[in-house]
Amino acid sequence: MTVIGAGYVGLVTGACLADAGNAVTLVEKDPARRNLLLTGRSPIHEPGLDDLLTRTLDAGHLTVTDDMRAALGDPGVVIIAVGTPPLPDGRADLTALWEVVADVRAHAREGTTLVIKSTVPPGTGARVDRQLAEGAFPIPVVSCPEFLREGSALRDVSGAERVVVGSADPDAAAAVGRLMNLSDAEVVSTNNTSAELIKYGSNAFLAMKISFINEMANLCELLEGDIDHVSTGMGHDSRIGSAFLSAGLGFGGSCFPKDVRALQSAASREGYSFWMLKSALEVNDQQRMRFVQKIRDAVGNHLGARRIALLGLAFKPGTDDMRSASSVAIANRLTELGATVVVHDPVAMEKAALELHDVEFAPDPYAAVTGADAVAIITEWDEYKQLDWTVVRNLVGQPIIVDGRNCLDAESLRTMGFNYHSIGRPSHITRWNRRVEDDGVVPVAVDRRITGDVPAEPDLVAAGAAPAGAMA
Secondary structure (H helix, E strand, C coil): CEEECCCHHHHHHHHHHHHCCCCEEEECCCHHHHHHHHCCCCCCCCCCHHHHHHHHHHHCCEEEECCHHHHCCCCCEEEECCCCCECCCCCECCHHHHHHHHHHHHHCCCCCEEEECCCCCCCHHHHHHHHHCCCCCCCCEEECCCCCCCCCHHHHHHCCCEEEEECCCHHHHHHHHHHHCCCCCEEEEECHHHHHHHHHHHHHHHHHHHHHHHHHHHHHHHHCCCHHHHHHHHHCCCCCCCCCCCCCCCCCCCCHHHHHHHHHHHHHHCCCCCHHHHHHHHHHHHHHHHHHHHHHHHHCCCCCCCEEEEECCCCCCCCCCCCCCHHHHHHHHHHHCCCEEEEECCCCHHHHCCCCCCCEECCCHHHHHCCCCEEEECCCCHHHHCCCHHHHHHHCCCCEEEECCCCCCHHHHHHCCCEEECCCCCCEEEEEEEEEECCEEEEEEEEEECCCCCCCCCCEECCCCCCCCEEC
């Protein structure tokens, strides 16, 4: 089989299929990536991938080339795994895909089956099928979307929960389903467009779930709820489940933001407004700016001359992917507000340097927090959870932690003397009191920073004597 495109999806898929004993040719045009792959090294950070590449190359099961025509010379399965990046209007850019389709039409042999592994808008597979039907011999087109999670992608291929295949040719779909099923997973067989919608629908639903729990976290802050307890209680309901119910800084990476916008764009082109998708994106953007405001509140609102340490830059642990990472929006906004921002990440520093230009890069987390007025947790790497926080307490300028992932032990940090803030938990509470005025009782929002025990709060606050921090 031939896998065209050695990006994240193509590389992981090709290596796993080769490890299963298949003869796989990986086509990669970029010479730097190709030469790196030939040495058994991956251009992306994915646990276990370097070892897998070395093993399959040494066994002769995996071949890397830039010769598309030669790779298509024998009949077999051709898997398209090229990138489909977003255009400014949210649509997926299918330029690379159509270039590959043209090559397949020109050079593939009779008996070839084309598999679309790239994430493409609904209807794309059917369009490709119609184009290839006009050739000298039929080339069945099977849509087989990927469901990889960065950081666990090898397990997601070798132990897939389900394999989705869509095609107008049932025999081709069945054959591809058997080929891709490395874990005795359930195979879902449908048509091309439905398979594409399963991919987009899955990512969009999970993105909306993340935005929903973040909205609940924001409400917890207003009503003195605890989002950890709320999400745990909700997650015990089998209809809801606990996955993707962790409050934080929202979703990022290569899939969720892109796919939600692409599905919204596809709906718009059909004259339909998918309002829930728009809301999910808006909540996601706002969550990052709310976090910036948390940092401002924690240090006294004025960020000029403040030094803020950001721990974690990749959009999630286990990867160096900076695409749509919350760290970029947060760091840029902090610098706009006058803060000096110093950053660290265990694996994403090189890629982050291409995205962040007005920050200081620290060689280790302890250097990052030295002299900081606030330490903000952006990515929940184990390395940060396991820091010696007593050492950190002696290094910081001010003992303030703003935990964007709710991954640290609040009580132990408070015991050490830290002023700890998080998402949706009772550390940064807005309460509604009442203030007596001449014309009656009106609500007053009191924003309190909790640094120790919560002081008793009177039922009524006399006019003109609102507690410090009260906002009319």
